[in-house]
Amino acid sequence: MIKPEYNILALMSGTSLDGIDIIYVSFSYDSQWEFKIHKAETVKYPKQWQSILSQLVKMPMHQLKQVDLEYSEYLATVILDFINKNTIKIIDFIASHGHTALHQPENGLTYQIGNQQILSDKLKHKVICDFRVQDVNFGGQGAPLVPIGDRLLFSNYDYCLNLGGFANISFESNDERIAFDICPVNIVLNHYVSKINLEYDNKGQLASTGKVNHDLLDQLNKLQFYKDQPPKSLGLEWVELNIFPLIDSYKLQIKEVLRTYLEHIAIQISEILSQENSKVLVTGGGVFNEFLMQRIQHFSNSEVIIPDNEIVEFKEALIFGLLGVLKARNEINCLKSVTGAERNHSSGKILIPKINY
Structure with a gap:
C-alpha cells in the first residue's frame, strides 16, 4: 500500500x-x-x-x-x-x-x-x-545498492563516498547514476592491526608513524581490478586472493603495511574524484581515520565534507531502510546503470x- x-x-x-x-x-x-x-x-x-x-x-x-x-x-x-x-x-x-x-x-x-x-x-x-x-x-553485480538512496536523499553532493570494509562511490554521469566499489579499506586495515591485538588503528595514528614501501604500493596500484570498468564490486574472497598474499610477501612491520596500504586507498579514491571543485559526502567508519582523510584530501581537488556522526555511521542502514520502502511501494530500488543488470x-x-x- x-x-x-x-x-x-x-x-x-x-x-x-x-x-x-x-x-x-x-x-x-x-x-x-x-x-x-x-x-x-x-x-x-x-x-x-x-x-x-x-x-x-x-x-x-x-x-x-x-x-x-x-x-x-x-x-x-x-x-x-x-x-x-x-x-x-x-x-x-x-x-x-x-x-x-x-x-x-x-x-x-x-x-x-x-x-x-x-x-x-x-x-x-x-x-x-x-x-x-x-x-x-x-x-x-548485486552491489552496490546504496546509490539509489544517494540519488534520492543526498542529491546536493557531486559524489557520495563511503569508507567501510570497502570504499564505494556513486555519482551522476550523463543522467545515469554510476556506482562501484573502489578498493578495500577497513577490511584490510583491521586485518593487520588485529595481529597486534587492536580492533582498529585509532585515527590512523599507527599508520602515520610508518613509511611507504613504494614497491608494494606500485604492485597494489597495478592490480587488474583498478583497470576494469564499472559496474564492478568486491568481496572478501577477492581480498584473500589478491591483497593479503601480496602484502604478506613483503614481510613488513605492521606500521609500514598500514602506511603503504592507506596511501594506496587515498590514491585509488582520488583518481575517481576527477570533477574539479566538486563536493564529496564522505561516510562510514573510515571517516574516523583522520590520517586517511588527510591523505585523501592531499591527493584530491574536491571539497571533502563529513556530515553529522549520525549520517556518517548509519547512512547505509538508512538507505537499506529506503530500499525496503521502495520495495513495499513496488518502486525501482535497484539501478541497472549501477549493477549492470538487464x-x-x-x-x-x-x-x-x-x-x-
Missing part, C-alpha cells in the same frame, strides 16, 4: 564486522523523499559471532545454511532488544540487509545470511530483506510472519 509516511526499523551489517547498525527512522514523500532518524545504535558483535562471520567464505554450504538460521535468530533478538529498550510502538516493517556470506556475481552467486522466515516469525512483523539476489539473477527493478524478499492458530 502506498503511504505518505513509513516508520521502520532498518539494519545493516558490513564486512568490517564492527557490529550491526540499527535505526528507527521515518520516511516521508511529498515531491521528494525526506527522512528523520529517531533512534540509532551499533550493536557490537560478541567474539563468538565475530569469529563465525569472519569464516563464512570457507564454510561448506550445509554449514552455511545452519549458520544462516542461527544468525537470523540472533538478529531477531538484537532487534527485539532495540524495540524494547526504546519502547518503539509503531513499526510498518523491518528492512534488513543481513550479512554477506558469499559474493561472486561473476558466478551468479550472492548469499546474505540472516534473511530466513524465522526472523519475521520471532519479531511478529513484516520483514523486507535479501536485496541483492534478484539483481544477480538479472545479470547484475533492467531496473524492485528488489528484495518480503517475509510475512506466520500466524499460529
Whole structure:
C-alpha cells in the first residue's frame, strides 16, 4: 500500500564486522523523499559471532545454511532488544540487509545470511530483506545498492563516498547514476592491526608513524581490478586472493603495511574524484581515520565534507531502510546503470510472519 509516511526499523551489517547498525527512522514523500532518524545504535558483535562471520567464505554450504538460521535468530533478538529498550510502538516493517556470506556475481552467486522466515516469525512483523539476489539473477553485480538512496536523499553532493570494509562511490554521469566499489579499506586495515591485538588503528595514528614501501604500493596500484570498468564490486574472497598474499610477501612491520596500504586507498579514491571543485559526502567508519582523510584530501581537488556522526555511521542502514520502502511501494530500488543488470527493478524478499492458530 502506498503511504505518505513509513516508520521502520532498518539494519545493516558490513564486512568490517564492527557490529550491526540499527535505526528507527521515518520516511516521508511529498515531491521528494525526506527522512528523520529517531533512534540509532551499533550493536557490537560478541567474539563468538565475530569469529563465525569472519569464516563464512570457507564454510561448506550445509554449514552455511545452519549458520544462516542461527544468525537470523540472533538478529531477531538484537532487534527485539532495540524495540524494547526504546519502547518503539509503531513499526510498518523491518528492512534488513543481513550479512554477506558469499559474493561472486561473476558466478551468479550472492548469499546474505540472516534473511530466513524465522526472523519475521520471532519479531511478529513484516520483514523486507535479501536485496541483492534478484539483481544477480538479472545479470547484475548485486552491489552496490546504496546509490539509489544517494540519488534520492543526498542529491546536493557531486559524489557520495563511503569508507567501510570497502570504499564505494556513486555519482551522476550523463543522467545515469554510476556506482562501484573502489578498493578495500577497513577490511584490510583491521586485518593487520588485529595481529597486534587492536580492533582498529585509532585515527590512523599507527599508520602515520610508518613509511611507504613504494614497491608494494606500485604492485597494489597495478592490480587488474583498478583497470576494469564499472559496474564492478568486491568481496572478501577477492581480498584473500589478491591483497593479503601480496602484502604478506613483503614481510613488513605492521606500521609500514598500514602506511603503504592507506596511501594506496587515498590514491585509488582520488583518481575517481576527477570533477574539479566538486563536493564529496564522505561516510562510514573510515571517516574516523583522520590520517586517511588527510591523505585523501592531499591527493584530491574536491571539497571533502563529513556530515553529522549520525549520517556518517548509519547512512547505509538508512538507505537499506529506503530500499525496503521502495520495495513495499513496488518502486525501482535497484539501478541497472549501477549493477549492470538487464533492467531496473524492485528488489528484495518480503517475509510475512506466520500466524499460529
